[in-house]
Amino acid sequence: MLLAFLLGDLAFSFWQYFQFPLDGDMAPIVGPDNNYASVLHDPFGLRALLHHEVYAATNRFFAHFCQLEYFRHVPLWLQAFLSPVDSLYTACALLRLACHTLLVYGLAAAVSNRNHVLNQRFLLAAALVTPLLQASGFYGQMGVVDQSISYACAYALPQSLLLLFFLPFLQAALHGAPPRVSALGYLSLAALAVVLAFNGPTVAATALLVCPAAVLALGYRRFAAQPRSLALGQRVARAVRALPTGQTALFAWLALLSLYSVYIGRFNSENLWAPLPLAERYVRLPLGVVYQIIGQEAVTGDYRLAGRFGLPLLLTFLFVNAWFISQRLPATQGRRVRVALRWLGLFALVYLLLLPLGGYREYRHYIVRRDTVLPVLIALLGGFALSTNFLLGQLRGAARWRYIGAVVVLLVVFTIADKHRLSNTNACERQLFAQLAAAPGPIVRLPATCSMIDWQPLTDYRQSELKGQLLAYWGIINEPKLYYQQ
Structure with a gap:
């Protein structure tokens, strides 16, 4: 039943993705036009670094390169079976579905600590996640895979790959086991880090928050485990030597690449289209958070209903889960889940506070929009799936059946909301x-x-x-x- 539900939801999502029109950034990127020729000839932004040249998308080479190569080839391959028009829309739908599937897989594998897609625990976690990925319905509030194919390539695709990058370490942190990564795996992840860092600012910002925090947390645990009789310097030295070499080096590598990416991103000419003072951006930030939660999206100052109650419903359920785990269960149960939820909240807070530093665009009038806060949205989905999956396994008797009923109602609400007739078709x-x-x-x-x-x-x-x-x-x-x- 879980597998049938998951496959049915994925098939329905593909049908939705197939209906969306093309966007205004597609032709300039796939063409490409002269504005994006510079980044395609300078993958690592050396002209920005060495000569301080200003041009478009200085730190987005792989986002542009992947979209260009994909749409230069895949639609033509599909024409062996489909008409030219259908092949183009099918290529768009397949790419969106790939982002959707990777996100579901990464979150489900992290929550269940299972990598096999036919495992029952994996399927349960996947069934908790996939209805929340809205193509319609609550899309304006919490759309993860963008209706614009160019934005899906720039945001959902690299974020799904970043989730896979962190997956073995997430599993280790959430379930108390060492990361299952071979030497070849570390080399592959190091190569993936290069691709991730040059995929735009949201990936780099996420990496710069997660990587140092993870290494510091690991170091603190090893520092606390040292005998207190030792001198402070000795305890620090032992803690540093006890850090896992592979993970520490890998996270440091990604953090350094991301820091460089953020620096050359300062020379992105697209950030100069609509300059706004930093203080004014911070003034607008609280309203942006409120509008995103209540379902209004500000587009150049014009408000329109964007999503109803999806995000408030998810946040309420997540807060209830957190309260129940911390207040109604013994302290020995769910310690790792409680710690994970605290880290999730801290990440969301710091990310939002740093968001205005990323610049301003007119179509993000109040800074916050589903694409700019995509890492936070993915973290919320993961926190919901983690806490819900844990409670489903811990509760017993009548309380368990009542909770199962509440979860089913929530997922049905999201599923029905996403089946509304699409207003934006091709x-x-x-x-x-x-x-x-x-x-x-x-x-x-x-x-x-x-x-x-x-x-x-x-x-x-x-x-x-x-x-x-x-x-x-x-x-x-x-x-x-x-x-x-x-």
Whole structure:
């Protein structure tokens, strides 16, 4: 039953992901246009480091490179079975589903301490997580996999890979066992660290918070285990020598790469589009947190209902779990879960307090949005799954059945909410593709009924050159055309 529920939810998520339109960043990245040519020729930002050159996406090479290579090849491969239009939307859906599946796998494996997907404990943890990944419903509050494919590549994909990077160490911390990582595994994770660090600021910021904190926590435990009769210097030296070499070196490597990534990110020209003083960003931060929780999203100062009660419901359930574990269970039970929840809360608080340092964009009017706080959202999902899974195993008798009923109701609410009719589909964009393909002439007038590979209808045909070239490359139109919408 658990496996059927998980597979059914994943299949439904794929169907949702298949319906979303293309976004306005896709053509400039996949083209690529001149703005993103610099980062593709300078993966590690050496021009920013050595010459202080300012250009777009200085620390996002792998985010751009992966999206470019994926959409240059995968849609064409899929055309062996599908039409050009369907192959493009299928490629988008598969990439979103890959992010979705990796996140579910990473969180379920961490919570259950099982890596085999057919293990019952793993399936239970996965069933707790997957309904919370909203493609519709509560998406505005807590959407993890973005409806924009470019944002999914820039945020959900690297965050899912970061979760896999930390997975063996999360399992060790949550379940009290040494990390199961071989020498080859450490080398692979060290290579993955390079990819992660140059995937944008949210991954680097998360690594800079988690890696030093984890090493300091390990060091403190070893320091506390030393005899108090020793001098302070001896206790510190012994604690340092007792640190796990592989994990310490790996975390230091990722932290150093992330620190460098944050530095060269200061030369990202995209951060200069809408400058806002740092003090004003901090003034807006509390309102951003409140609006995100209550379900309003600020878009250039214009408020619209974005998600109803999904995030408050999840937070309430998580707080009740934490209270029950700390107040109603013996102190000997759930100690690791309590410690994990405290670390989760501390991480969320520090991350939010540092968030304004990451700059300002007009479409994130109050700093906080589902993409900027994605690491916190993933941590909340993990905390919910961890505490719920623990209580399901600890409670007995009538209390256990009442709790199971409450969990089922919660998951049903999220499942039903996510099945609402999608308001943002590609049906209109498909019609525009067909009209463009059938229209004669080098410059085509299209109706402004919706956007087409853009954020809004395109009124200047001179801005359509790159989009027309891509559509011809994918075989959606026979030859490159210019177009405008009116």
